[in-house]
Amino acid sequence: MKAILCTQPGPPEALQLTELPDPKPAAGEVVVDVAFAALNFFDTLIIQGKYQVKPPFPFSPSGECAGVVAEVGEGVTQFKKGDRVCGHRGYNCAREKAVFPEIRLAKVPDGLPLEKAAGLFVTYGTTIHALKDRGRIKAGDTLAILGASGGVGVAAVELGKVFGARVIACASSPEKLAFCKQHGADELIDYSKEDLKERLKELTGGKGVDIVYDPVGGKLGEAALRALTWEGRYLVIGFAGGEITKMPLNLTLLKGCDIAGVFWGEFVRRNPSQLRTQIEELMGWIKDGRVSAHVDKIYPFAEATKAFERLSGRQAMGKVLLKP
DSSP states (O other): OEEEEBOSSOOGGGOEEEEOOOOOOOTTEEEEEEEEEEEOHHHHHHTTTOSSOOOOSSBOOOSEEEEEEEEEOTTOOSOOTTOEEEEEOSSOOSBSEEEEEGGGEEEOOTTSOHHHHTTHHHHHHHHHIIIIIISOOOTTOEEEEETTTSHHHHHHHHHHHHTTOEEEEEESSHHHHHHHHHTTOSEEEETTTSOHHHHHHHHTTTSOEEEEEESSOTHHHHHHHHTEEEEEEEEEOOOTTSSOOOOOTHHHHHHTOEEEEOOHHHHHHHOTHHHHHHHHHHHHHHHTTSOOOOEEEEEEGGGHHHHHHHHHTTOOSSEEEEEO
């Protein structure tokens, strides 16, 4: 089988497209013929050895994919050869055949394209966990989303509306904000031109926002924290801007607010049954047209470097996929 391999920490140009033996499933495992492997921002870090998860070399990037079951191991009861599935396993999905523990897979309903199913787990799974479990979102809350046109950003825009929030999309260009508007955002802020804290305060009549969803970090993080209302919730998703925010903790005292870390991968490792529950819920929302699972661009394996550049350059609006 063909596989994209990372053999040592380095840039996307160091990735190798090579041949590996076809895998065989152990007991409780499923081999999937990969139709589409999805990339996330953390893939740009994991290949450089800069992510909190550090796989042994060599490994393949991409932590989620969709495809068709090729073979099942002893004891597998929920899947059979030919089933359409999507799955999450952290890494090793940028291969023609990926191996999954049975519990890390979900069936893809007829009528849902595999390219839409490939990128559901990380972005939408992270966002469900963030908003429901860590942010305690409720109908009527005001939700401000930084980096709102990216993969997790779009997921937050759409799921914010599903949960009944007023969504303020914050991004760095008119084109990105127009994209957010198409996906349901109620209000827009261009933080390349506008003062983020002041505009968030203005849009909430001085009250401040209930929840900040931040996958960007850097200086924007403190500005957004300052725009929180009393007992607001600031959700730490990641640091796509390249700088970890250093927060003045006196603000948490003055606002009675929470800063909540969101590490979805560890959450589902500790609560594996939640994974399939989340995805099955998402499938229903996609069927109802409430969630788009928008795909930004699909690259062949041979052009993986371009896919990584699109992510690291923060050009993607939605999911970036690799196709074997």
